[in-house]
Amino acid sequence: MFKDIQKKLLLQYPLLWNTKFVPMVAIGILMHIIFFGLGYIDGTIDFSNKNNIDIISFSIMIGILSVIIIVILWLVAYFKNNALKSFYSKSKNSLFFEWMQIFVICVLLISFYIPFSIGKQLHQRSYYSLEETAKRCKTISTADIFIDGSFSDTEIDSLASGLIDSQGNKIAQTDANYANEQDIEANTIDSAVALRYKDHIIFNNKKYDQFSLLNRNTFEFSVISREQDSLNKIQVNNWLQNNNEGEIKKLMADYMSLIREHNLATNLNATKWFEITYKAPDFNEFLYIQPYLKEFETENSYQYNDYETAVAVPYGENKYSKYFVQQDILKDKYDIVADAHTDAFIEIEMILSFLYGAFGLSILIFSFRVTSGKSWLIAVVVTGVINVIYGIFTAIAGSSTMYFYLILTTILGILFYFFLIFFNKKSLQLSRIALNLLLWSFSAIIPIVYFLTMEANKPDYYRLDEYKYYESPFYEWLKDHVVEMVSLNFILSIIFLFILSKVIRNWRGIAEN
Known part of the structure; x- marks a missing residue:
């Protein structure tokens, strides 16, 4: 079929025949279809984190090698017949049209990562709708308060930090306070270290210890705005302050249903979880739950929280109790789904990078040609x-x-x-x-x-x-x-x-x- 097409092009459209435009476009489209499929496979999410699929490095390597081989074979066939010598067209724009054909071929060949990325993101989106993803992420995010959420910074103690005097008057900060006037950045850091923070927080006019549940943070997902995330945290704090045990138990039950759905490990149930963490009215005597298992850690297990320094632990004592739940895996996997829903399929920067790459390659070929x-x-x-x-x-x-x-x-x-x-x-x-x-x-x-x-x-x-x-x-x-x-x-x-x-x-x- 291609021979018949090429013969017809030779007789009627010699420029298209000479650049091998039709077969090269067909090859480029076929590559895009193949890499879309590879990307879809790579977008598989194993919520149990036991059989993860990661073929992106292999796919990119195969793609680069394939493009190199295809370009070499194409150039050998293309340079066999010099249109400028054999059948130079009288059209004023013939050279530009020839470059355009070279450019289109180069774009199709080097942009194989775009369909790969789209296929991967489409598969990741397909697991749950945006609404369902946001609902599940809210459960995981707010449940982190009762598992291993980090603690927020408390207010600066202005008196202890030397920012005000005992009468409440502001103390002027002069350049003389700094050891090195030449290094502004170092001064900023030094002054920040000197600040003292309060050992408590105030919520709804009531004081709580800085290491109470009410000072714990939720985990941020991209499908939940910062404003909504703050509202979710305030909502949980109100439940705690108002002793709304029913809502807390419902949150824990919803979270445990996700753990069971994805076959994740835990030695807790909702009842025991509530018992070891819900310590009203101060909420500072709870047990710390280990959010991961070493044999099933994700590569992001430690990026969510610094497990050793998130809270002051007396020397010789362990921070965590004997209880555990694979919260890190839920965070990691649902973070992927959330990002798939909120990220654009293609960024303009990516498009421009491939266009400029194809432009540069096409110019190199075109300049050799002319x-x-x-x-x-x-x-x-x-x-x-x-x-x-x-x-x-x-x-x-x-x-x-x-x-x-x-x-x-x-x-x-x-x-x-x-x-x-x-x-x-x-x-x-x-x-x-x-x-x-x-x-x-x-x-x-x-x-x-x-x-x-x-x-x-x-x-x-x-x-x-x-x-x-x-x-x-x-x-x-x-x-x-x-x-x-x-x-x-x-x-x-x-x-x-x-x-x-x-x-x-x-x-x-x-x-x-």
Whole structure:
């Protein structure tokens, strides 16, 4: 079938035939389908954490190797027949169309990770709806108060910290308090260490110990906003303060049903759990429940809480009781499902990275196509030499921006030199080298100018009263619009290449003789 299609293209659309566009697009689409399936498999979640599937590294390695092999075979077939020699089209836009075909092929080949990521996220979303996920995450999050939730910082004791005097008057903080006036960041840290915190909290006008249940935090999931998370914590604290045992028991029963549903280990039941943690009215004599089992830990078991320092434990005593529940696995697995619902399928930064990658690869192929292998290789050597020399100059000068100024000047010089040769129709071999260098570098002009503008407006002094750099509105605007700049640069690069392709078509050096 492909032979018949290629034969028809050869007779009617020789440019499509020469680039092998149809079979390469078919191969690219097939790769996307395969990697979508691999991503869907990789998105499998084992809530018991006993049979986890992780094929992302293997899939990416296979994808990279496949792309390398496919590109090599494609280029061998593509370079067999030089359209510029055999059947050079009279169309003014033929060169641009040829580059567009190369670009589309490159995009399809190198972007195999996108369908992999989408397939993985779709599978992770499919376990529970957004509403059900939020409901289950709320149960796991609030139950953490009764398992191993971290403790919140209490209020700063202003008197003990020397911020106010015994009369309640504020004590002025001067630079003399600091040991090293030159190091603002170190001063900030030192002053924070010197602060003293109260050993209690106040909730609804009642005092509780800093290590009571009412000062414990919930676990944050992305499907629960910070505002809702705070409300959930206040709700549980109200249950505790008002001795609403029914709601606490219901929460524990709902949590235990999740443990049983996912076949997770525990030596607790809801009744015993309530008995060892619900110690009204102060709620500071509860037993600490171990939230993990060493034989079934996840790689994130220790990131949720510092088990050794979360609470002061007398020397020689253990923090945890004999009771345990695999809370860390519930957190880890439902965190994955929650993130799958809240994360975008594709970030604009990822799209731009693949587009620029395909753009760069297509330009390398296109430049080889429109010049010659010899001039292409010479241009590679020249590029390497220029970068080494400029790197040495930059290191000697000790300036972080000199390299970019030198590169920008060189690119503009190459641009001027190529068009000077083009209009004068001289130095054929040098113009080919200049064309290669120009094609490889013109798209970097705007990003370099943007970066240098940011550096020129970069803040260079602290606001001592705020302990941070002062940033001008223009600098903040530049920082906030990097993605827009990169997107605009991509569009302008294509437009410039469209214009340049017409120049190349009329370039004397495009013919071999």
